[in-house]
Amino acid sequence: MRRILSNKIFILVTVIIILLTLVAVSHSERSGINIIGNIISIPAAPLQKAFTFVDEKISDFFGYFEDVKETKKANQELLQKVNELERQLLDLDRLTKENKELREALNFKDQYEEYEFVGSSIIAKDPGNWFEVFTINRGKNDKITTDSPVITAYGLVGRVSKTDLTTSRIVSIIDIDSTVSARLSKSRDLIVVRGDVELKGKGLCRADYIPPNTDVMPGDTVETSGIGGIYPKGIIIGKVVSVISNQGQYDSYAVIEPVVDFKRLEEVIVLKKK
Amino acid sequence: MRYRVMAAVFLIWITAFCQSTLLEYLEIFNVRPNILIVLMVIVALLRSTVESAAMGLLFGLTMDILMGKTLGWYALLFFLVSIPISMINDKLYREKFLVLITFAFSSTVLIETVFFLIIFMFRGYSYLPYLFGTVIVPEAIYNSILILPLFKPVSKAYNLLDTVDRRRNRLPS
Numbered sequence: 001m002r003r004i005l006s007n008k009i010f011i012l013v014t015v016i017i018i019l020l021t022l023v024a025v026s027h028s029e030r031s032g033i034n035i036i037g038n039i040i041s042i043p044a045a046p047l048q049k050a051f052t053f054v055d056e057k058i059s060d061f062f063g064y065f066e067d068v069k070e071t072k073k074a075n076q077e078l079l080q081k082v083n084e085l086e087r088q089l090l091d092l093d094r095l096t097k098e099n100k101e102l103r104e105a106l107n108f109k110d111q112y113e114e115y116e117f118v119g120s121s122i123i124a125k126d127p128g129n130w131f132e133v134f135t136i137n138r139g140k141n142d143k144i145t146t147d148s149p150v151i152t153a154y155g156l157v158g159r160v161s162k163t164d165l166t167t168s169r170i171v172s173i174i175d176i177d178s179t180v181s182a183r184l185s186k187s188r189d190l191i192v193v194r195g196d197v198e199l200k201g202k203g204l205c206r207a208d209y210i211p212p213n214t215d216v217m218p219g220d221t222v223e224t225s226g227i228g229g230i231y232p233k234g235i236i237i238g239k240v241v242s243v244i245s246n247q248g249q250y251d252s253y254a255v256i257e258p259v260v261d262f263k264r265l266e267e268v269i270v271l272k273k274k
Numbered sequence: 275m276r277y278r279v280m281a282a283v284f285l286i287w288i289t290a291f292c293q294s295t296l297l298e299y300l301e302i303f304n305v306r307p308n309i310l311i312v313l314m315v316i317v318a319l320l321r322s323t324v325e326s327a328a329m330g331l332l333f334g335l336t337m338d339i340l341m342g343k344t345l346g347w348y349a350l351l352f353f354l355v356s357i358p359i360s361m362i363n364d365k366l367y368r369e370k371f372l373v374l375i376t377f378a379f380s381s382t383v384l385i386e387t388v389f390f391l392i393i394f395m396f397r398g399y400s401y402l403p404y405l406f407g408t409v410i411v412p413e414a415i416y417n418s419i420l421i422l423p424l425f426k427p428v429s430k431a432y433n434l435l436d437t438v439d440r441r442r443n444r445l446p447s
Binding site: 128 | 287295296297298305308331336337340342343344347350353354357386389393401405409413
């Protein structure tokens, strides 16, 4: 009896040690041990994709009737906008030519020329209540690598944190593990945008390390600075919602509303290095 | 034994799928229930210590994998919580609602609070009172409700597996 009991304790302690070792080894996002994620992700991915497909179809069906009414109204507004946009297009055409000439003259590099755009669908969301991560339907088979930036047409979404064979995990910019070196578009001051436990539920994040006497106002745009080597320069992150000033030199922070609506996000673009 | 392993794999797989997709639609105030904790409690209330500990570990590991962060914390917590429950399960009126609710609630509070302490406190966050009220307790209430409709089907599935096992081994029922 005593022997059995000691054996059970031995097994218990062994399992605890193994799990703590797993914690230590898997702590790095690039750890090889993370390959065991494939056990769940590979068989679950087809079902998750099927679920996402069915979900989209059902939403499309119920949205159709509402869309007809809204389309009529939107059509009126769009016709008015077309006239305005045609005028702006002429201006844009001229500015594009000017911009191209100036870039050539200054030998500027296109920020995206070293990336390939890989369109992906979100097939699963964060299973718990602590983080803001999600799963996309592209993985190592599509040559996606960790730390690849993830964007939408509107702005920055986050980065790839883990890759399995057919899926990848994305850490969004509102996740507590996310830190992005950013710049205030107006004043060009460097700041750090990071996820916040309290704000993430509202789909917001915060900007820290705002230098004293910085001219930062609600409505100011925040973009990536290009520093840090993960995100290319100039991707729009969001807008300043409010500024909380404290007495310390770097104690002030700003609440940022990302341009990406994380609750309704369905498709993303992964920037894969060429 | 083979059926039992297949059933366990299926249960874990379907739970993982539900947790990462369907349960998103059950979110209230940005809080979703944790079906993995609920099933860990159910298994611990129904099965032997060894089986409960193994299933607890696998449910926890599944949660770790789905989250895509450090592997092992949830596995360790699920494993450690399932053992004491399974050790006293034969002394409990397992089908009583109050027993189910108590274990689902206390297990969720314990697991999520310790997880918070491990993950957040080391990083200098001090939001425990805020998150206790806005995340941990709502999730525990949610899980306590979810355990009620899930207990009977899982219990019946295990009874069915036991019957199959007894028939295959020609044991009296």
